[in-house]
Structure formats: C-alpha cells, structure tokens
Amino acid sequence: MKLYDLDLSGNCYKIRLFLSLIGQECEIVPVDFLGGAHRQPPLSAMNPFLEIPILVDGELILRDSQAILVYLARKYGGEGWLPTEPGALAQVMEWLMAAENEIARGPNDARLHVKFGVPLDHELALVRTARILDLLEARLARRDWLALGRPTIADIACFPYVALGHEGHAPVGARAHVTDWINRIKALPNFIGMPGL
Amino acid sequence: MKLYDLDLSGNCYKIRLFLSLIGQECEIVPVDFLGGAHRQPPLSAMNPFLEIPILVDGELILRDSQAILVYLARKYGGEGWLPTEPGALAQVMEWLMAAENEIARGPNDARLHVKFGVPLDHELALVRTARILDLLEARLARRDWLALGRPTIADIACFPYVALGHEGHAPVGARAHVTDWINRIKALPNFIGMPGL
Known part of the structure; x- marks a missing residue:
C-alpha cells in the first residue's frame, strides 16, 4: 500500500494519523506539491482532480x-x-460530510490563504470557521466524540483542520469543548502529530 | 419515516428520488423554507446546521x-x-464527496445565485462548474455510471445539481457523455423528476 503524501497537508495527515492509530503499514511517497507534481503524469492520471492524498x-x-x-x-x-x-454508519457520515464541506470551506480555506497565500476570501473563510466551530462546540458540550460514544473516523476526518485553525488565524482555543476534544484525540494510543500541531 | 422537504431543493429531491427508486414509503413534510422554518424550533434543534433535508x-x-x-x-x-x-464502498464514497464539495460549490452555488438571488461569486461558481463538468465528462466517456458498473447512490447524489445546471447558467448540454448519463438516470425504473428537470 502506498500513500502519495505532503507533510503540510491536513488531508494527507489524517490518513497518516489513521494508519498509525490502527497500526497499518503503508509506504509514504512524498509528492513535490510546490513543483506541481500532482498536476502532471503519473499523478494526474491517478487522480484527475489533481489533488493529494x-x-x-x-x-x-x-x-x-x-x-x-x-x-x-x-x-x-x-x-x-x-x-x-x-444508523451508526450514517452518523459517522454526517461528520465526514462536515469535514468535506464546512471544515474545508472554513478553517482549511483560512489556513490556505494565510499559510500558503492561496487567493480566496479570507474574511468569508473566517465567518464559516466561526460557524462550524460553534457547531462543534455545541456538539462536544454533550459528548466526548463527534459521531458515536467512541472515537470514529468522523473525529479523525474533522480533527486536522480544526486543530490547525490557528494557522489560518481562527480562534479555536476560545472553544473549551473543542479544545478538550482536540486533547482527547492527541491522547489516543499511537497518535502522531504533524507540523503546526 | 419522515422527510422534511423543499420541492425546489436538489438536496431534498435526491432523497425523494432515491426513495422512489427503491420503493420505500416516507411521509414528506414540506418546510416553509422562505419563511425560515428551518432556522427555528423544532427544526433548528433537529439540525443545528439549519439546513434541509x-x-x-x-x-x-x-x-x-x-x-x-x-x-x-x-x-x-x-x-x-x-x-x-x-474498495467498491470507497469508490462510491469518492463521488458522494464530489457531490458534497465540487458539485455543491459549482453548479449548486451557481443556481443558488441565479434562481434564488443568494449573494455569492457567480463567476467563481461557473469556473468550478466547468471544472467538475469536465471531470464528469471524462469519467463518463469510459463508463455508464460514476462509481461502479451499475447505478449507485454516487449517481443519485451527483445527478440533481448537474441536471439543474442550466438554472445556474452552466452549459451542461455541451457535454455529450454527461447528457447521456443524465438520460440514463431519467430512464431508471420509478424515476421521478422535480421542477426544472
């Protein structure tokens, strides 16, 4: 098994993190993202969306x-x-979709702008970030994990860009329950970090 | 089973369509969306994201x-x-994620602006629409259905906002393979339409 990877990508990191949590071996193949390797063969044929992981x-x-x-x-x-x-599967799905949508267009976009200079509406990204952080804060006030009574891939999918929010200038630390959840994930056996965490 | 529904929403329609395709009974509860019922109790407690379905x-x-x-x-x-x-499950997931991300931020956003006056960057939505339509066209040039060798919920998830693209001024009809795919979905047993299709 091979993962085409970028160390600074939260989307790549969530895969590396989950592989570590389940103890699964995988060859990590670093991609020259700044050089545009993901936009050229062979990677462009493997993923026509021109993204990694x-x-x-x-x-x-x-x-x-x-x-x-x-x-x-x-x-x-x-x-x-x-x-x-x-029912349990769908509850996990709800949060995978939040990772794909609200978190991608909130804290991920905010970080893309601040850290990598991607031209986008940073104000709008911060508004969206505040909204999803408030939703997460309310959700986590009543439970330890997002979807079920235990950690699932819902937590792993949502974690990286929330925990990296400060790199996009999002006040994640102001949410006590979100902060506690971040720390619970960091305390999972075989947790690994990434630059910025 | 109850579906809180809006007849003009492509996201609600995909649920009604799938229920029809599998012959599953469900009570349809129309939501006064223009009146903001989704932002008030009881719906706001049922879905804090303040959306339907x-x-x-x-x-x-x-x-x-x-x-x-x-x-x-x-x-x-x-x-x-x-x-x-x-493997098959993940291939379906890839296209559910495209529905949640690229199609939502492309043809869905374009339609929201043109048909409902939602303030957003319509030019950007059309650029994103062209990109996902090109990806769909390339994908469907070599196969009848998006994820597997048969219709799956991947097709149902991606179909509505692509087929409604003209309502956002997206030139969907210029893609022959996408058009053929739309017609294949429309020919499925127990297919139902919605306003605009």
Missing part, C-alpha cells in the same frame, strides 16, 4: 481523504472506527 | 443529503446501491 492498494487507486478513511476503516480498521449498522 | 426514522434524526442516502441505501436499498466491500 492518493492511496494505492493493489489495483485500487483512491482519491479524497474522506473516501480513503472509509476504505481503510472498512478494510483494516474494524467496526469500532466505522460501523456497518445503518 | 432532515430525515427522521424512529429515534434517529439525520442531516446532510449524502449521509441520508447512505442510511437509506444501507437500511432499505441493499448492496446494489451501496456495497459493503471496502
């Missing part, structure tokens, strides 16, 4: 960090990280 | 159209629409 497992080539988490959890991670029971 | 099945309350599709497919739809095998 990309996971290769035998004949299978997968894009999108949330889809890759689902694959790894179902194949190597077991029921704990991604249940098959319809 | 919302699905209620017994004790379970679910938000997000993609998560709801996953729930309905796993509980009532069978393996055909959403496989459990890890």
